[in-house]
Amino acid sequence: MGDYLIETRSLSYEFSKGEKILNDLNLKIPKGSVYGFLGPNGAGKTTTLRLILGLLRKQRGLIEIFGKDFSKNRIQTLSRLGSLIEQPSIYGHLTGKENLELFRKTYGCNRSRIAEVLDIVKLTAAGGKKAKNYSLGMKQKLAIAIALLHDPELLILDEPTNGLDPGGIIQTRELINKLNKDFGKTIVVSSHLLSEVEKMATHVGIINKGNLLFQGSLSQLQQLKSRQSTVEVEVNDTQKAGELVKSLFPVKEINGKKILLEFETKERVAQLTHALVHGGIQVYQVAVMQNDLENLFIQITSE
Secondary structure (H helix, E strand, O other): OOOEEEEEEEEEEEOOOOOEEEEEEOOEEEOOOEEEEEOOOOOOHHHHHHHHOOOOOOOEEEEEEOOEEHHHOHHHHHOOEEEEOOOOOOOOOOEHHHHHHHHHHHHOOOOHHHHHHHHHOOOHHHOOOEHHHOOHHHHHHHHHHHHHOOOOOEEEEEOOOOOOOHHHHHHHHHHHHHHHHOOOOEEEEEEOOHHHHOOOOOEEEEEEOOEEEEEEEHHHHHHHHHHHOEEEEEEOOHHHHHHHHHOOOOEEEEEOOEEEEEOOOHHHHHHHHHHHHHOOOOEEEEEEEOOOHHHHHHHHHHO
């Protein structure tokens, strides 16, 4: 096994009517990473994860997990990974512990593992409550606990923060970071929220309309975002300010009392402010406007 726990080559998938969902997808998910799989709804994220887990029959391309062809090592591979795809598969009339006991028997794990996973996801106190009385965040935690029962090396989570309130999102993010750093799990997390993935991922893949638009480390993505960002400066005299800065900085647009410039570095922003103030311009506000995911898609596609 090389540096990648999951690798796909020219992975393609389409519905029976010829509607293409994935187009020659080449994922490279490093061992020990938290890989943020980003894309808007309908981009192909869940389809990709279903193919990786064998929940959909592969049509074209190769899927390697743990360095082996998944189609030839399905059972062995699945025994080494855990997953949560879309809604948690939980029985509401059973308690959290009873749900775990049911799956423990399926996995063949030691009974002591139930207490261990409840402690990991911080559900020990709620283990005796019926799952139907759990909040959505607690159900997500229980589903992750189920996925952890057999102590997998690889965890695949499809939109684990979807529908959660801010507190639940923070708790899920902290749990993912804990599983990666303290327990050494490689984790694939799909999401449509760039801001959320940036808080936990080490590597990122961006998919849109079945095409992989970007893949790399989080620092590489942040450098890309910075290059595409805009500095918005609000001043008292845009005409005078525009004439002053045009020779020094790349101006995108002058609009009312605001000047929009290409963001380069924080040091350049400081130089810009200094030049305006010493040029007799009143600077009311300077803000760096970073791209959201939608704008980032447009920028990447245009490149």
